[in-house]
Amino acid sequence: MTTTHMSTLHPVTEPSARAALSDRARPSSPTPLSASLAFAWRALLKIKHVPEQLVDVVGIPILFTLMFTYLFGGALSGSTGDYLQSLLPGTLVMTLVLVSVYTGVGLNTDITKGIFDRFRSLPIWRPAALVGALLGDAARNLLAAAIVIALGLAMGFRPDAGAVGVLLAVALLLVFSFSIAWIWTALALILRTPSAVSNVSLLFVFPLTFASNVFVDPETMPGWLRAFVEVNPISHLVTAERGLMHGTATAGQVGWVLLASAALVTLFAPLTVWLYRSRA
Amino acid sequence: MVKVFGDTRAVDGVDLTVPSGSVFGLLGPNGAGKTTTIRVLTTLMRPDRGTARVLGHDVQGEPDAVRSHISLTGQFGSVDEDLTGRENLVLLGLLLGHSRAAAKDRAGELLSAFELAQAADRLVKTYSGGMRRRLDIAASLVVTPDLLILDEPTTGLDPRSRNQVWAIVRALVARGTTVLLTTQYLDEADQLADRIAVMDRGRVIAEGTSAELKTSTGAGALRVRLRDPADRPQARLVLSRALGAEVHPGSDPGSLSARVSDPDAVSHALAELSRSDVAVTEFALGQPSLDEVFLALTGRAAEDQAAEEVAA
Numbered sequence: 001m002t003t004t005h006m007s008t009l010h011p012v013t014e015p016s017a018r019a020a021l022s023d024r025a026r027p028s029s030p031t032p033l034s035a036s037l038a039f040a041w042r043a044l045l046k047i048k049h050v051p052e053q054l055v056d057v058v059g060i061p062i063l064f065t066l067m068f069t070y071l072f073g074g075a076l077s078g079s080t081g082d083y084l085q086s087l088l089p090g091t092l093v094m095t096l097v098l099v100s101v102y103t104g105v106g107l108n109t110d111i112t113k114g115i116f117d118r119f120r121s122l123p124i125w126r127p128a129a130l131v132g133a134l135l136g137d138a139a140r141n142l143l144a145a146a147i148v149i150a151l152g153l154a155m156g157f158r159p160d161a162g163a164v165g166v167l168l169a170v171a172l173l174l175v176f177s178f179s180i181a182w183i184w185t186a187l188a189l190i191l192r193t194p195s196a197v198s199n200v201s202l203l204f205v206f207p208l209t210f211a212s213n214v215f216v217d218p219e220t221m222p223g224w225l226r227a228f229v230e231v232n233p234i235s236h237l238v239t240a241e242r243g244l245m246h247g248t249a250t251a252g253q254v255g256w257v258l259l260a261s262a263a264l265v266t267l268f269a270p271l272t273v274w275l276y277r278s279r280a
Numbered sequence: 281m282v283k284v285f286g287d288t289r290a291v292d293g294v295d296l297t298v299p300s301g302s303v304f305g306l307l308g309p310n311g312a313g314k315t316t317t318i319r320v321l322t323t324l325m326r327p328d329r330g331t332a333r334v335l336g337h338d339v340q341g342e343p344d345a346v347r348s349h350i351s352l353t354g355q356f357g358s359v360d361e362d363l364t365g366r367e368n369l370v371l372l373g374l375l376l377g378h379s380r381a382a383a384k385d386r387a388g389e390l391l392s393a394f395e396l397a398q399a400a401d402r403l404v405k406t407y408s409g410g411m412r413r414r415l416d417i418a419a420s421l422v423v424t425p426d427l428l429i430l431d432e433p434t435t436g437l438d439p440r441s442r443n444q445v446w447a448i449v450r451a452l453v454a455r456g457t458t459v460l461l462t463t464q465y466l467d468e469a470d471q472l473a474d475r476i477a478v479m480d481r482g483r484v485i486a487e488g489t490s491a492e493l494k495t496s497t498g499a500g501a502l503r504v505r506l507r508d509p510a511d512r513p514q515a516r517l518v519l520s521r522a523l524g525a526e527v528h529p530g531s532d533p534g535s536l537s538a539r540v541s542d543p544d545a546v547s548h549a550l551a552e553l554s555r556s557d558v559a560v561t562e563f564a565l566g567q568p569s570l571d572e573v574f575l576a577l578t579g580r581a582a583e584d585q586a587a588e589e590v591a592a
Contacts, residue, residue, distance in 0.1 A: 021421060021424050021452065021455050021457070022386065022389070022421070022422075022423065022424050024386075026348070026376075026377075026423050026424075027376060027377035027378050027382070027423070028377050029344075029348065029376070029377050030374065030375060030376070030377045034374065035374075035375055038371060038374035038375050039375075041371070041374075042360070042363070042367075042371055045362075045363055045367055046362050046363070049362050049363065049364075049403060050362055113356075113357075113360070113361075114354045114355070114356035114357045114358040114359070115357075115358055115359060115360045117319075117322075117324055117352060117354045117356075117358055118352060118354065118358035118359075118372075118419065119375070120323075120324055121322045121323060121324060121347055121350065121351075121352045122347055122372075122375050122376065123344045123345075123347040123348040124375055
């Protein structure tokens, strides 16, 4: 039992909390763009402070490119050098689609933290946190792409369209991985744990990337599989990437990828935002 | 200005009004519905029934208007552990609409005001609990809010850090900020809040000033310590006759305590003790603690309920 008259006055180290209050007028809320850029800055800071998260991003592309070139190259094309010319744009696509899964895994981890309650109680454009995270991840995707291309060049990859072709190919690929990442962010908001997000995402990624024209010519496949491969968006992306890098791309090939990207964003961005808003 | 609370699932018919410019305490054990109430008020959760207005704005109809008047310091630490203290504050400055330069200036001011300047460029995950909590409150003051909401601001803090947080809250209130805080600590509500609502199982079971709540339980607490523990049986007899109430031996062999309803009986009891030659070293009459208030209101100790309850 306590008696209130005995409770002593607490010795307090008074922080200058009075000075902490700002007399400045409240600024008006940021535009959707500046809010998104602030979140992108946060994503870049996280890469800077937690570089461990890049281990997968650096490791997967190196592993894939080496493994597929030297393991299958001789058998599939007669020489690893010839095979690399058509394989490298394919492994680049595969790497980036795989790396984009981390966007969802990261969001799933992030959103359970208290900081998201604070973000969601700010008067900002709601999707900014998601758009910003995706923009920040573009930096990570760019790094993965640079590693694959540098390794490819060292192994004998010679793009006929030169540097410009490669840069255009990377730009198109970044657009696509930004778009497909909205699927993973939607999953990140539905599923409970980061490993569930990763597992379910890979369940989509593996069939899509292997049942495509990344590794072999669809001509060699049974009819039913070839039918799938030919509508698989990954096949179209790989074709466009090969075209851009070797200077044979048509507007139709590139346009198809841009259209598919737009479709992904149109479908999954509103879904993700809706899930984000309604998350209790 | 009036803020009215509505209904939510975990909150079963809460109806409250918080006067502006004051500190309002929501007191209750884990699972009483405090955090849910806070989440509705901060637009993080929609009420299933009922309405809530914050500074005149409906939390469902005008969430952005509500968000532009409040700051939330959540229960589980609403700062980013993977960033430095400074980066956290600059990020919030940018998200509140400051330019990069203004956001940096403001971050610097807050870091020195909250004695975090030295740790400013360290990652928050290396901060102590008290430092983290100060940063968390600083993050809520990047732009001065009209209503500051603190969800269990001192849970898990050591006594020194707790005193610091209390000092910060007092200083903010002195400047006219309205504060709504939740706490499981009865003495915290007693120390800080002008008005207290006691929540239990999603309902407000009592509301008033700390003094009103104590008075409403209708009892004061008397505590006596005897010089010679051997006198205790005799003293117990004398006191219970003089007070007309049950007297309990304390854990200290020389102490006795009793709940009294009539303060006048106390001086009579003291005189009776002196007449019986019982030497007294300590004799105190106080209001009941909020712990006792909670017990009187719910019939259970606050701790018992906390144990049976899952997280809020």
